[in-house]
Amino acid sequence: MRIDIISAVPDLLESPLNHSIIKRAREKGLVEINVINLHDYGKGNYKQIDDYGFGGDAGMVIKCEPLYNAITDLTSMRNYDYVIYTSPDGDILDQPMANTLSTAENIIILCGHYKGIDHRIREHLITKEISIGNYVLSGGELAAAVITDAVVRLIPGALTDETSALSDSFQDGLLAPPIYTRPADFNGWKVPEVLLSGNPKLIKEWQEQQALERTKALRPELL
Ligand code: SAH
Numbered sequence: 001m002r003i004d005i006i007s008a009v010p011d012l013l014e015s016p017l018n019h020s021i022i023k024r025a026r027e028k029g030l031v032e033i034n035v036i037n038l039h040d041y042g043k044g045n046y047k048q049i050d051d052y053g054f055g056g057d058a059g060m061v062i063k064c065e066p067l068y069n070a071i072t073d074l075t076s077m078r079n080y081d082y083v084i085y086t087s088p089d090g091d092i093l094d095q096p097m098a099n100t101l102s103t104a105e106n107i108i109i110l111c112g113h114y115k116g117i118d119h120r121i122r123e124h125l126i127t128k129e130i131s132i133g134n135y136v137l138s139g140g141e142l143a144a145a146v147i148t149d150a151v152v153r154l155i156p157g158a159l160t161d162e163t164s165a166l167s168d169s170f171q172d173g174l175l176a177p178p179i180y181t182r183p184a185d186f187n188g189w190k191v192p193e194v195l196l197s198g199n200p201k202l203i204k205e206w207q208e209q210q211a212l213e214r215t216k217a218l219r220p221e222l223l
Pocket of ligand 1: 085086087088089110111112113114115116117130131132133134135136137138139140141143
């Protein structure tokens, strides 16, 4: 898989893309991630990419030209399954969407900034708009990092124990059961007996029942 992220503030992506599971997936060659600095497509000494919005609203808008050039430079080189714009009014990211995106070969993620981007780019070049929740961020970089993380960990081989993604919350429509590690007794706080039984069938039954109960109690709309 290849993910190209277009950003006006590429430094914001530096840490999330270079640690832990994403770092290892990149090292293993499971995913190639490139960050493109939108300012490289800007004009003049200041590499300007924004301008005042028409209509007199306060706030700057990212201009068509740098966005157009950055996106078409990429799309002229290869086919992209998705040209994504991170936007608070997009489809809200969830596990089924992450699963679908993880099967793509090439993805562009465009991060907005300021008031957002010129709407004509959204109309003509963007093929999918994704929100990471009903709140407004200062820029799309954190959203792009969230999308990338949710997707990359699903690529086979990205997690050291591949099956562990399958037992995570949402993957089977349920929240994950509670988890514990040693010691079995911490200052009198005990791990549920069944987990120490060594009986895989009983343990699985208990985990399934807990997952169901937690989902009913905390997120009934998932059922
Ligand atoms: N004026 C816009 C918000 C701009 S916020 C509006 O009212 O809808 C600046 C940028 O941050 C956006 O262009 C978008 O790329 C990103 N962003 C903000 N909130 C986001 C969210 N919830 N999900 C994904 N991206 C978001």
